[in-house]
Amino acid sequence: MPKINVSVKWSGKKFDQIELDTDESPELFKTQIYSQTGVPPERQKIMVKGGMLKDTTDLNKLGLKEGHTFMMMGTAGDLAKPPPKPIQFIEDMTDAEMAEALDIPAGLENLGHTCYMNSTLQCLRAMPELQTSLARYEGGISGMDNHGNLTASLRDLFVNLNKSGEGFPPLVFWQMLRQAFPQFAQTGPGGGPMQHDAEECWSEIISVLRSKLPINQVTSQNFVEQYMTGQMSTELKCIEAPEEEKQITVEPFSKLGCHISISTNYMINGILESLKEQLEKNSPTLNRTAQYERVSRVTRLPKYLTVQFIRFFWKPQERIRAKILRKVKYPLEFDATELCTPELQQKFSNVKTKMKEVEDQKLQKKRDEKRRKLDPEAATSSSSSPTSTEQSSEQQTTLSESQEKVNWNEYLDPELVKDEGCNPTGQYELCALITHAGRSADSGHYIGWVKKGEDEWHKFNDDKVSIVRDADIEKLDGGGDWHTAYIVLYRAKQLE
Numbered sequence: 001m002p003k004i005n006v007s008v009k010w011s012g013k014k015f016d017q018i019e020l021d022t023d024e025s026p027e028l029f030k031t032q033i034y035s036q037t038g039v040p041p042e043r044q045k046i047m048v049k050g051g052m053l054k055d056t057t058d059l060n061k062l063g064l065k066e067g068h069t070f071m072m073m074g075t076a077g078d079l080a081k082p083p084p085k086p087i088q089f090i091e092d093m094t095d096a097e098m099a100e101a102l103d104i105p106a107g108l109e110n111l112g113h114t115c116y117m118n119s120t121l122q123c124l125r126a127m128p129e130l131q132t133s134l135a136r137y138e139g140g141i142s143g144m145d146n147h148g149n150l151t152a153s154l155r156d157l158f159v160n161l162n163k164s165g166e167g168f169p170p171l172v173f174w175q176m177l178r179q180a181f182p183q184f185a186q187t188g189p190g191g192g193p194m195q196h197d198a199e200e201c202w203s204e205i206i207s208v209l210r211s212k213l214p215i216n217q218v219t220s221q222n223f224v225e226q227y228m229t230g231q232m233s234t235e236l237k238c239i240e241a242p243e244e245e246k247q248i249t250v251e252p253f254s255k256l257g258c259h260i261s262i263s264t265n266y267m268i269n270g271i272l273e274s275l276k277e278q279l280e281k282n283s284p285t286l287n288r289t290a291q292y293e294r295v296s297r298v299t300r301l302p303k304y305l306t307v308q309f310i311r312f313f314w315k316p317q318e319r320i321r322a323k324i325l326r327k328v329k330y331p332l333e334f335d336a337t338e339l340c341t342p343e344l345q346q347k348f349s350n351v352k353t354k355m356k357e358v359e360d361q362k363l364q365k366k367r368d369e370k371r372r373k374l375d376p377e378a379a380t381s382s383s384s385s386p387t388s389t390e391q392s393s394e395q396q397t398t399l400s401e402s403q404e405k406v407n408w409n410e411y412l413d414p415e416l417v418k419d420e421g422c423n424p425t426g427q428y429e430l431c432a433l434i435t436h437a438g439r440s441a442d443s444g445h446y447i448g449w450v451k452k453g454e455d456e457w458h459k460f461n462d463d464k465v466s467i468v469r470d471a472d473i474e475k476l477d478g479g480g481d482w483h484t485a486y487i488v489l490y491r492a493k494q495l496e
Contacts, residue, residue: 003142004064008046010037010072021143022059029059031171032141035160038076045073106164107463111174112193115462117184119448120201121157121170122460123432123489126450127304131158133223136214141172146180151212154205167463177201180208197321197441198434199308199487206254219420226421229254231300233341238283240290250299255306255487256339260324267307267330267488271339274310297341301423304431305336305490311478312441321441327479330430332470334490337426347413348426354411355427355495408495428490435476435483447483449473 258270416424438444
């Protein structure tokens with residue numbers, strides 16, 4: 001039977017346009033009601049013909065029609081009571097009140113080893129263009145198209161998170177994820193949910209969004225293709241026969257890998273290592289197997305650049321994906337031009353020089369302000385000299401004018417300006433990352449970290465959300481059993 005839209009009346013309120021697939025179990029319907037009313041499935045008493053709706057009820061036998069209204073009884077979770085006093089200290093606040101006072105977004109409840117999914121979702125939520133694109137997606141949870149269901153449930157989940165002030169249970173999305181990708185439905189020895197790899201979850205969700213998100217009519221691309229996908233040029237040459245014609249291919253990429261070897265100390269080195277490899281293949285000129293070198297360079301940088309640290313490898317004896325604990329530093333601000341072809345580097349050159357000039361001016365201004373605060377007497381004595389005062393005033397005026405009047409179109413390459421969704425400068429800032437604590441990919445714990453503003457981040461430890469600083473983010477580079485960066489998401493630096 002096809003899906004129908006029904007309504008639910010509860011506690012004097014009516015919830016319309018709830019999709020009900022009569023071929024599915026009532027359990028899914030109850031989780032949908034839970035996401036809107038906050039009444040847990042075990043507390044829901046839904047009246048149907050013959051009594052109450054049970055998890056074993058066959059919905060097709062109820063004779064339901066479009067627009068049917070269910071009556072439900074049940075209590076939601078306890079609500080926070082208003083404070084008895086007009087002035088309230090942080091120590092006296094509930095988690096929800098503290099989150100509202102500190103402007104802390106909602107976290108996601110752990111449904112049983114689902115931290116891999118929760119951390120991934122919070123980092124994806126850091127891209128506002130993705131939420132805009134999801135809002136234009138018109139599909140629903142029909143039960144027919146698993147990938148469409150996953151996209152619709154992600155859209156609805158983000159809407160609910162934006163409204164919620166407390167930890168939210170991502171029940172519907174989790175069920176859609178397991179239906180679309182059965183590997184996430186595997187259970188452990190005790191029958192409970194298993195821990196899974198956050199990178200696998202990230203990649204599967206991105207693949208679905210690439211196929212399901214609506215197309216931008218101007219660019220003929222969707223969000224993933226436009227904002228998260230770059231282009232890579234790969235050159236394959238024969239080391240033993242330099243005269244042999246080189247093979248050049250251009251392909252898209254959605255993330256870069258950072259290989260970690262015994263000598264890898266910095267992210268940029270690990271990425272460059274992954275872009276260069278040697279292999280053996282048959283040479284048509286030598287008529288035998290020969291050594292080849294494959295070197296790749298970026299020809300298009302996307303606005304959002306994903307980098308995965310290749311920290312896990314298979315250990316056949318233990319039959320686990322063990323973790324490389326080596327410390328690998330990653331920058332809060334990343335210059336990606338070294339990864340690019342010479343042609344793309346040339347297009348970045350003018351704006352890169354200007355950006356450095358503006359940054360140097362800002363840094364000098366901060367130093368001057370700090371010097372005046374530390375030594376006000378020196379500032380007072382210098383003010384006695386009209387010449388120095390005039391010069392200082394003129395310098396500050398020139399500095400502020402140069403910052404305000406920068407016309408970036410004079411420095412940006414015209415072709416890159418037309419390419420909406422690319423990074424026209426090659427300069428990035430870190431905006432989100434997923435970390436892992438533990439010794440293997442299928443165990444331990446994942447956490448999401450999302451940048452809020454200058455020197456301020458949100459730490460998403462499932463439904464526990466707190467504020468941390470840049471210094472805390474820089475400590476996530478590995479070297480021990482503490483949380484280690486696994487996936488980092490960079491955003492193109494904004495031109496002010």
